[in-house]
Amino acid sequence: MTFFDVKNLTVKFGGLTAVDNVSFGINEGEVFTIIGPNGAGKTTLFNLISRLYTPSAGQIIFRGEDVTRLSAQQIAGRGIARTFQNIELFESASTLQNLLVGRHRHSTTRAWQDILRTRKVRDEEVAHRRAAEEVMDVLRLQRYRDTTIGALPYGVRKVIEVARALCVGPTLLLLDEPSSGLNVEETNAMAEWILEINRRLRITVLMVEHDMSLVSRVSNRVLALNYGKMMALGTAAEVQGHPDVIAAYLGA
Amino acid sequence: MLDFTQQVISGVALGCVYGLIALGFVLIYKATEVVNFAQGEIMMLGAFMSVTFITTLGLNYWLSFLLCVIAMAILGAIMERLVLRPILGYPQFSIVMATIGLGLVIRALVGIIWGTDDLRIETPFTDGVFTVGKLVIAWDALSIIVATILLCAALYAFFRYTRVGIAMQATSQNMLAAYYMGIPVKRMFSLIWSLSAMVACAAGILLAPITLIHANLGFLGIKAFPAAVLGGFGSIPGAVAGGITIGIVESLSGFYLPEGFKDVAAYVVLLAVLLWKPQGLFGLNAIKKV
Numbered sequence: 001m002t003f004f005d006v007k008n009l010t011v012k013f014g015g016l017t018a019v020d021n022v023s024f025g026i027n028e029g030e031v032f033t034i035i036g037p038n039g040a041g042k043t044t045l046f047n048l049i050s051r052l053y054t055p056s057a058g059q060i061i062f063r064g065e066d067v068t069r070l071s072a073q074q075i076a077g078r079g080i081a082r083t084f085q086n087i088e089l090f091e092s093a094s095t096l097q098n099l100l101v102g103r104h105r106h107s108t109t110r111a112w113q114d115i116l117r118t119r120k121v122r123d124e125e126v127a128h129r130r131a132a133e134e135v136m137d138v139l140r141l142q143r144y145r146d147t148t149i150g151a152l153p154y155g156v157r158k159v160i161e162v163a164r165a166l167c168v169g170p171t172l173l174l175l176d177e178p179s180s181g182l183n184v185e186e187t188n189a190m191a192e193w194i195l196e197i198n199r200r201l202r203i204t205v206l207m208v209e210h211d212m213s214l215v216s217r218v219s220n221r222v223l224a225l226n227y228g229k230m231m232a233l234g235t236a237a238e239v240q241g242h243p244d245v246i247a248a249y250l251g252a
Numbered sequence: 253m254l255d256f257t258q259q260v261i262s263g264v265a266l267g268c269v270y271g272l273i274a275l276g277f278v279l280i281y282k283a284t285e286v287v288n289f290a291q292g293e294i295m296m297l298g299a300f301m302s303v304t305f306i307t308t309l310g311l312n313y314w315l316s317f318l319l320c321v322i323a324m325a326i327l328g329a330i331m332e333r334l335v336l337r338p339i340l341g342y343p344q345f346s347i348v349m350a351t352i353g354l355g356l357v358i359r360a361l362v363g364i365i366w367g368t369d370d371l372r373i374e375t376p377f378t379d380g381v382f383t384v385g386k387l388v389i390a391w392d393a394l395s396i397i398v399a400t401i402l403l404c405a406a407l408y409a410f411f412r413y414t415r416v417g418i419a420m421q422a423t424s425q426n427m428l429a430a431y432y433m434g435i436p437v438k439r440m441f442s443l444i445w446s447l448s449a450m451v452a453c454a455a456g457i458l459l460a461p462i463t464l465i466h467a468n469l470g471f472l473g474i475k476a477f478p479a480a481v482l483g484g485f486g487s488i489p490g491a492v493a494g495g496i497t498i499g500i501v502e503s504l505s506g507f508y509l510p511e512g513f514k515d516v517a518a519y520v521v522l523l524a525v526l527l528w529k530p531q532g533l534f535g536l537n538a539i540k541k542v
Contacts, residue, residue, distance in 0.1 A: 050432070076434030088429040090422055101422050105434035107415050114414035168433060 002061075003028040003204060004172060009058035011048055018044040019055075020228040026172075031198050031205045033215050035239070036225035037248055042208045043085070045225065046176055049206070050082045051075050062172065076105050081165035082174035085208075087157050095144045095152075095160055099132040102167030106131075135166045138201070139193060155186040162193060166201070173197065175207035179214050187214055194218045212240065224248070254386055259503045265393035265462070267499020268400035271492035272455035273476035274483065275407075276448035278491045281480075283424040283444040286336065286347050290355035291452055292473015294331075297358055298324050298453030299465045300366050306373045313375050317457055321450050328449025329442040336445070337438070355470065363467055370464040378461055392461040399458055403451065404492060411488075420444060475502075478522040483534050490534030497521065497533075 004026040011019045019041045026032045034042050047053045049060060051072045060068045062078060070078070081102075090098050107128065109121045136142050139159055144152060149160065158178065165173055178194065179187040191214050197203050198218070209215050215222060216236035224231040224245045232242040239245055276291045298320055305316035335354050339347055380391035411417040423430040423440040430437050456469070463469065479498045483490025498518045506514035525533065 072431040073434050073436050076432055082432050084428065088426050090425045090429065092425065101418070101430075101433050104415070104419060104422075109415055111410070111414040111416050114417075115409060117413070164429075165432075 002026070003030075003063060004206070005059075005061040006049070007059040007061065009045070009048060009060065010056050011044060011053060012056045018228050019048060021058075022225070022228075022230055023058075024223055024230070024233060026204060026206060027220075028171075028204055029198070029202060030220045031194065031207070031218050033219040033222045033236075034206070034208045034225060035210070035212075035215060035222055036231070039227075040225040040248075041228040042225055043176065044228075046082075046174065046208050050080070050174055076168050079169065079171040080174065081168035081170035081172075083158075083161045083165050083176055083178065085177040085180055087154070087161055089149045089157060089161055089164070091150045092148060094146050094148055095136070095141060095163075096132060096146060098149060098160060098164050099135060099167045100128055102164040103128040103131060103169075106169060131169075132167055135163045138196065139163045139166075155182050158182060158186070158190070159193065162197070166197065166203075170203060172204045172206060175205060175209075177208055177210060179209060179211045187211060190214070191217050212236075216240070255507065256504075257387060259507045260500055261387075261389055262393055263500035263503030264496055265396045265499070266503060267479075267496035268396045268492070269455050269459045269472070269495070270476045270479040270498055271495025272400060272403065272451050272458075273473055274480035274491035274495050275488060276452045276455075277476065277480040278483070278485060278488055279444055279448040279451070282486055283420060284336070284340075284441055286344075286351065288448070289348065289351045289473070290331075290358060291448070292476065293355040293358040293362075293470040294324070294328070294449050295452040295456040295459070295472065296465075296467070296469040297327070297362060298449075298456030299460045299469060300362050300371070300456075301453070302373055302457045302460060303366065303371045303465055306375075307371070317454075320457060321453050324449045324453035325446040328446040331449070332442045332445035337441070340441075355473075359467055359470055368467060370466045372464055373457075373460050375461050390462075392458075396458045396462075399454065400492070403454060404489075407451075407488065416443065475518055478518050482522055482525055482532055484532030487532070487534035490532060493533060 002025040006025070007023050009019055009022045010017065022045060034045060036042050044053065048055050051067070051070055055068065058068070059066060062080065065078070067075065067078060090101060107124060109124055113121050136145060139162065141160060141163055144156060144160070149157060152160070158181070162175070162178070175194070178190050182190060194205060195218055198205050219236050221234065222236045222239040223233045224239050224242065226248045231244045231248060232239045273291055273295055276294070277288060280286055280288045301320045301323060302316055305311050305319055306313060311319070331354060335350055336347070339350055375392065377391035377395045382389045382391060382394060411421060419430070419435045420440050420443065422433065423435060423437050427437055475498065476495065479495040480491050481494070482497060483492070483494030498521065501517045501521050502514055505517035
């Protein structure tokens with residue numbers, strides 16, 4: 001059984017086939033990256049996998065279960081978390097509060113218990129708080145714990161979004177352009193975090209990324225898309241050297 | 253001075269009702285960015301339902317109150333499911349028209365079921381007065397103020413401490429992110445409608461003793477709208493503060509100014525405040541980055 005499988009995935013928007021018969025599998029523990037020129041269908045593919053769009057045809061299998069028809073909120077319950085290219089944090093809440101919302105699916109208390117603050121509520125709260133603190137320790141976010149997101153720089157927010165996704169407790173983490181909007185140092189730091197998450201926390205990572213230095217540094221395998229079709233699949237070096245990929249990027 | 257205090261108190265009581273309706277506007281707007289123009293009619297429906305429970309069925313006031321609020325919670329969720337959910341994502345204009353249509357449907361149904369006569373209910377507060385020195389406060393006015401305070405405290409606790417309340421806040425701040433935290437966003441929308449229908453229903457029943465119950469009660473929603481705008485249209489304390497401000501202004505202008513000023517006073521205050529603070533009293537700077 002493969003960890004994550006995409007089979008013949010296709011989506012059409014009117015007359016445009018944005019993702020055309022794409023199939024690939026991800027092994028457990030891998031960092032798998034999707035690259036391609038602008039408009040290649042990377043983000044569309046990503047949104048299909050995270051169930052924001054519904055495919056016209058094809059299947060998505062996660063740990064033996066068909067998740068093609070699940071709703072976006074059910075995806076979190078299966079252990080898949082994602083970040084967004086343009087950062088979707090709760091801006092008027094603090095870092096800690098954002099991470100605690102990430103714990104939502106692990107919380108089982110009912111409204112009346114919350115109001116009465118029963119023992120179960122207090123115990124759960126301690127556990128959630130501990131989980132959030134651990135994530136903040138790993139990603140060195142402790143000093144931003146009580147700062148409102150709106151007051152933090154973009155680069156920090158980007159890391160906080162990854163932290164919040166980790167609080168969901170995923171086995172598969174989807175990162176949508178983790179380096180976009182970051183400067184060189186921040187991109188280097190992001191590469192370190194991705195490796196740390198993958199190796200130390202043993203979380204499988206699927207990402208869409210433009211920055212080839214980041215891609216070749218962290219990815220086990222790379223899939224290149226163009227016009228919604230698969231162009232090449234292999235290690236970063238293999239894909240970068242593929243004649244079709246070179247042609248697509250240079251516009252030959 | 254006595255007259256003044258007396259007017260202020262009755263203004264606060266009426267203002268609390270405006271505030272509660274405005275609260276319903278704000279709850280729905282914050283979560284779904286939809287202005288629900290049927291809010292006044294939902295309040296009216298709550299008042300009419302209390303007639304059925306109290307007068308027709310002869311039930312106890314408190315029990316009837318509870319049953320009405322529960323029934324409205326269910327109806328609120330049904331309205332969301334049948335009217336709003338199918339057109340979610342359509343232009344704002346279509347959604348606003350749908351809520352206006354919903355309001356008209358409720359008005360017509362109320363006319364069919366309860367008729368067009370003015371109705372009244374017996375409450376434990378009817379005719380009772382409370383005197384402090386020369387000041388006379390009617391029990392029904394006092395009941396509105398006390399109930400509003402209790403309701404606000406309950407809502408505060410709900411949003412601050414419960415998991416559902418926090419999930420609702422998360423949904424209203426960022427829907428996309430809420431989805432990927434595993435929050436059932438669509439169920440949250442239904443719950444928000446339930447909650448705001450419950451608040452409107454409570455407002456309707458509290459208001460019933462001081463006005464009669466009739467099909468035009470829904471127009472009070474038009475008065476609550478400036479209350480919500482005055483408060484900043486995104487702020488829950490703002491909605492209540494806005495409502496009370498408008499209630500006091502209306503009451504005082506009805507007493508001190510010539511006939512007719514009462515009905516426009518609320519809008520004059522609204523315009524004046526918006527000139528000075530375009531975001532409303534409690535509004536945030538809602539500048540959206542593109």
